[in-house]
Amino acid sequence: MCAYVLVAEDDIKQAGIIGQYLEHEGHVPRLVHDGQAALDEVRRRPPDLLVLDLMMPVIDGLDVCRILRRESGLPVLMLTARSAEDDLLLALGLGADDYLTKPYSPRELMARIRSLLRRAEHSSHTTESPVLRAGRIAVDPLRRTVLVDGRRVDECTAAEFEVLAAMAAQPDRVFTRNQLLAVTRGTHRYITERTIDVHVLNLRKKIERDPRNPVHLLTVYGVGYKLSDSTWEDDPGTASGRREADGHAR
Template identity: 55%
Template sequence: MSAHILVAEADERQAQVLRMYLRSEGHEATIVRDGRAAVETARRLRPDLLVLDAEMPKVGGHDVCRILRQESDVPVLMLTARSGEDDLLLGHRLGADDCVTKPYSPCELMARVGSLLRRVKRSTPASDAAVLRVGPITVDPLRQEVVGPSGHHVACTRGEFAVLEVLASEPGRVFTRGQLLGRTGGRVSSMSGRTMDMYVMALRRKLEPDPRRPQYLITVYGIGYKLTPGVASGADGAGPGPSPVLPVRAPRSSGRVSCPAPSRRR
């Protein structure tokens, strides 16, 4: 699977080694040397994955991850020189999808890259031709139509439909506001978390029997929103929650594997 990978690594030698290994796997690699360039390049190029050194000049790696997570769901593999559990958990809390401790085996890193890319491919929203059904709610991306729990067509704005389509693509998954903004691909009118809350409230008024006690479009406080086939009214609370805090994910095993150096391309 060929991908465009942004590598944010302050050490020039290490960055070139990463580029060589990524190219040997068939990927395109763009290198940046500081955190500010990492944020600007990620916004401009929209890479398939970001390999991010935690210790970056100008803007630290943790801050880069926090900034991008507010506006994008680009997968982030963080490189950290600190092996303590608290440091690894910090990376995950800020939104990193995986963390690798330095020094690392390039072969191990390529395995982690491949695993993240496969995970992203599996979670990509269904194609426009697929009708999405979540309980009594139907979302038809091809016809841009929504049928609500009452069985009637629901008129949605372009932004409302974009948000609902993302939520319906993975029923039960909790999306942060930043992830929703990133997945809607610019179809919402403003890139802000509060705008996302307004879209959700508008959708509740159109889809929920009682918008104050939502059964389908659920707030998960401190994280974001999810679309479910139906829950007990008010089980997770109603209305937009506070600013999103990404859930902690357990770090993966960092067992190393040896592998031969890739052949250099001429």
């Protein structure tokens, strides 16, 4: 597939190399060199994918990602010179779909880009995608929407959506973290199980009334997570609803 890829990298030489590799693979790159320019370009002409450097002038990559996640589910691949796990998890927590730490192999970068583009293309070309339901949650793979009691929740990142859709397809099944990693982009040496914990934390903020006391996306201690298929006669926010919810694993 030929994709329009926006590259936001303040190192002009490095941005040029990425652009050359993208062109070699048949894509159309657009290069910008600061965070504000990246936001302006996304709003002017939304790309199929954003390759976003974390450390940039004017607006850094984390703030760009934070702002974009309020506006769209655009796939974002973060590039960072930071290797600390907490920094990388912060990038994922703000909505990045994947990341690479510098220095990286251009071939690996292209492989990550291909993977993200395939996922986006598959989602946009799905012709038969029944709405998946688990309890009070409805996940529509075609429209990439999530409803809780008919209320549309905030935009999910591609990885968050795939985690939720996989669990909604098999309600009450317990998934290990490794199984959910495979659902998103497969196992990789740079990815840890904490990546899934971050996705779950973000999802809970979007689908739970009280993310600290979830009733939908539950932890199964020592194993992983499951999406409950339970519906309560009363709203979980009411006293009787809370009593019934207390009978379920948190």
